[in-house]
Amino acid sequence: MQSNRLDKLLEFLKNEPEDEFLQYALATEYLRLNETDKALQYYENLVNKHPDYVGTYYHLGKLYEALNRKPDAISTYEKGMEIARQKRDNHAFSELQAVFRQATGWDEDDDY
Numbered sequence: 001m002q003s004n005r006l007d008k009l010l011e012f013l014k015n016e017p018e019d020e021f022l023q024y025a026l027a028t029e030y031l032r033l034n035e036t037d038k039a040l041q042y043y044e045n046l047v048n049k050h051p052d053y054v055g056t057y058y059h060l061g062k063l064y065e066a067l068n069r070k071p072d073a074i075s076t077y078e079k080g081m082e083i084a085r086q087k088r089d090n091h092a093f094s095e096l097q098a099v100f101r102q103a104t105g106w107d108e109d110d111d112y
Contacts, residue, residue, distance in 0.1 A: 043059060051079075054083050055092065076095050
């Protein structure tokens with residue numbers, strides 16, 4: 001069943017290779033299957049070719065964190081917050097801001 005879903009997504013992608021939702025779904029499926037290299041490839045491709053697909057930034061950042069690439073995660077969250085703000089996607093902005101703060105050790109009691 002696992003490969004069946006992956007096979008279907010890959011088949012759909014053949015017909016619509018630039019479809020950002022299909023690329024996102026593939027990245028997520030590869031991550032679910034613990035194929036992090038392939039997931040990373042799809043997520044990075046998304047932020048490079050479809051930077052306005054705001055949902056990617058959270059998951060790519062989390063993957064970077066899991067791969068001990070914290071500086072990449074932080075810059076991904078920052079870029080995602082910028083895109084979310086431009087798109088006025090307050091929900092995505094809030095989620096990205098929360099993981100950004102966690103990754104940077106930001107404390108609400110800090111004085112800035």
